[in-house]
Amino acid sequence: MSRDFLSEIEHSSTAEILQGRLIEFIQIARNNGYQAGISEVIDAQEVAHSLNITHPQYLRWGLRSLLCSNQNDWQRFDDLFDAYWLPSAKQNYRTESVAGAPVGKRESVAREAEVNDGEATDVDQAGQGEGDDAFDGGALEGASGQESLFNADFQFITDAKQMSEVDDLVERLAKKMRRRIIRRQKIQAKGRRIDIRKTVRKSLRYGGMPMDLAFRNNRKNQPRLIIIIDVSRSMSLYSYVFLRFARGIVSSMRDADAFAFHTRMVHITGALHQPNLTKVKTKLSLISAGWSGGTRIGECLDSFLNNYRHRLNSHTVVMVVSDGLDTGKPEFLANKLATIKSQCRKVIWLNPLLGRPGYEPKTGSMLAALPFIDLFASAHNVESLSALEPELMRI
Amino acid sequence: MSKTNKINEFQSQLTDVGYICERSLASSLVLMKSLQRPILLEGEAGVGKTEISRxxxxxxxxxLIRLQCYEGLDVNTAVYEWNYQRQMLAVKLLEQSEEQIDKTEQEIFSKKYLLERPLLKAITQQKPPVLLIDEIDRADEEFEAYLLEVLSDFQISIPELGTIEATSKPYVILTSNGTRELSDALRRRCLYHYVDYPDFARELRIVNTRVPDIGLQLSRQVVGFVQNLRRIDLQKNPGVAETLDWAASLLSLDVSSLDDDIEAIKDSLVCLLKTREDSEALGSMEIERLVAKVI
Structure with a gap:
């Protein structure tokens, strides 16, 4: 381990070495999930030029501003920078050599390149390979990590950290859905407010007389969403995720309601409105305490109809989340579901089991319910949840 | 070294106008200027993101041209709008003059009838202005995509008028509070700086600069108190703006040291604690403990 970056600059007048190392560093950054393209490579040269780069601190700040694009990037940048540019300093306080050995190797590669008159391709390839080797272990989060969570079945996510990530993802998704659903105002033939721009355009035809008015109006038919979640034991792997989903929906949609059922049905919108997540949890567990086993979907829907029938109207979507494992009579369930369907726009039934290979809805209750369901979908991962969005928009 | 001095000089220039910042932020801003790229500032509320642009x-x-984003912000309020009333009047007047119809149209869709909104205004200035796009996360995704186009080409096309090229590139500052995830494309276009709460020494300088009458003893106590408060798990951490408010309110209550009048301190905490949960969580005992810590 002979020379580090600083002495390299002092001793050689070749700007090429520096350039090569900057390019290499950006490639490593890219391999570590930073958003760095060709324009960043070019700008990095500019950074080096416009800041005093023999001062490592300035180079660090400059490259950090350039390469980071979110808080997570920001926080792990220092380690990446130290590992690459200040290998000797790094070794002082890092005993186990996660990055140590490869850095040494990279040093020799860089020197080799120097001998070979700094052939860019050599350095490039070396950078690519090294980056993968050196950092695969530690720093792979970011986009690819989220991608895989997107497709993972909720029941297989056991890691608490991943679980909370999924929860966040699901809640964000719910909020995003609503954004798409209540988009901007649109221009219509009739409405509350005059769209003056369009009106003037139209008036040209009549020599400037605004005969033909254009209006703008809020997109109508914003759906009212009622989400009914099965929290029985058979659903226990999924119910918490759906409670988070319901929380996202309830907090972002003006007109949404959430219910949980097991043997009884409880209105949980108020509980979900708590800003503090742990409080939500305790409140929900208080609600569900003391319930005995056995899911009776039919009875629960009956009590929903008795108490909350007024919430149903022609632009209501009722979303039931349940695996359909029911101890009540299938006919009763079918009867109640038919009543609900007749009074709302759409009944969506989400069954997490549907995502399992080979599953077919064969239980009596599920079969009895099927004729009254407009959309029977699986909801075992984030991807399948997000596929619901167009369905909700088309109301 | 002149390049080192450039950052130092810039930092002291900022100090001169009353903004005390870290060196790293100053260097990011120097880069923004030399690379002519927009800079995205993220950070907790009240760390002075918006203040930077001033x-x-x-x-x-x-x-300073400011565009405050909100849900439903559209091109008509952000970029340009036609002055419809004047247009209508002009159409009526031109009616009598027997002009050709295309000429009429050309006339009423000329620059005379164009109302400039912040984005258009920012690219048509003679001297490059500072364009602050505040809380970009509140705007819709569609607007974000549009903004991306403007920020990369610095030109705006108006169907009736043609494309308007920038006469000068503005210094663009975007701020975000993270109410939603911004698109990767936008993040890539921008330099990025995460603005953190200031440390004790810097916050002390800020307080002394902004509230000069406060005196060193009280300002030390105030800053120490707030710094400790941020370590407690509050729902909403007090920002620098809150510290300044509190310092000013203590001054107006004639408090010269935090242990003077513990009741007055408790009353004035409305400046720091902004939710009911937080003010409930901080009982008298806790407040006295925090006060004792900084005296």
């Missing part, structure tokens, strides 16, 4: 406009001695 300070910058004073340092560069140029206009």
């Amino acid at each position: 300070a910058l406009s004073e340092v560069f001695d140029c206009k």
Whole structure:
């Protein structure tokens, strides 16, 4: 381990070495999930030029501003920078050599390149390979990590950290859905407010007389969403995720309601409105305490109809989340579901089991319910949840 | 070294106009200027993200143009709008003059009838202004995509008028509070700086600069108290703006030291604690403990 970056600059007048190392560093950054393209490579040269780069601190700040694009990037940048540019300093306080050995190797590669008159391709390839080797272990989060969570079945996510990530993802998704659903105002033939721009355009035809008015109006038919979640034991792997989903929906949609059922049905919108997540949890567990086993979907829907029938109207979507494992009579369930369907726009039934290979809805209750369901979908991962969005928009 | 001095000089220029910042932030801003890229500032509420643009406009001695984003913000309020009333009037007047119809149209869709909104205004200035796009996360995704186009080409096309090229590239500052995830494309276009709460020494300087009458003893106590408060798990951490408010309110209550009048301190905490949960969580005992810590 002979020379580090600083002495390299002092001793050689070749700007090429520096350039090569900057390019290499950006490639490593890219391999570590930073958003760095060709324009960043070019700008990095500019950074080096416009800041005093023999001062490592300035180079660090400059490259950090350039390469980071979110808080997570920001926080792990220092380690990446130290590992690459200040290998000797790094070794002082890092005993186990996660990055140590490869850095040494990279040093020799860089020197080799120097001998070979700094052939860019050599350095490039070396950078690519090294980056993968050196950092695969530690720093792979970011986009690819989220991608895989997107497709993972909720029941297989056991890691608490991943679980909370999924929860966040699901809640964000719910909020995003609503954004798409209540988009901007649109221009219509009739409405509350005059769209003056369009009106003037139209008036040209009549020599400037605004005969033909254009209006703008809020997109109508914003759906009212009622989400009914099965929290029985058979659903226990999924119910918490759906409670988070319901929380996202309830907090972002003006007109949404959430219910949980097991043997009884409880209105949980108020509980979900708590800003503090742990409080939500305790409140929900208080609600569900003391319930005995056995899911009776039919009875629960009956009590929903008795108490909350007024919430149903022609632009209501009722979303039931349940695996359909029911101890009540299938006919009763079918009867109640038919009543609900007749009074709302759409009944969506989400069954997490549907995502399992080979599953077919064969239980009596599920079969009895099927004729009254407009959309029977699986909801075992984030991807399948997000596929619901167009369905909700088309109301 | 002149390049080192450039950052130092810029930092002291910012200090002169009353904005005290870290060196790293100053270097990011120097880069923003030399690379001519927009800069995205993220950070907790009240760390002075918006304030930076005011300070910058004073340092560069140029206009500050501000675009506050909100849900439903559209091109008509952000970029341009036609002055419909004048247009209608003109159409009526031109009717009598027997002009050709295309000429009429050309006339009423000329620059005379164009109302400039912040984005258009920012690219048509003679001297590059500071363009602050505040809380970009509140705007819709569609607007974000549009903004991306403007920020990369610095030109705006108006169907009736053609494309308007920038006469000068503005210094663009975007701020975000993270109410939603911004698109990767937008993040890539921008330099990025995460603005953190200031440390004790810097916050002390900020308080002394902004509330000069406060005196060193009280300002030390105030800053120490707030710094400790941020370590407690509050729902909403007090920002620098809150510290300044509190310092000013203590001054107006004639408090010269935090242990003077513990009741007055408790009453004045409305400046720092902004939710009911937080003010409930901080009982008298806790407040007295925090006060004792900084005296």
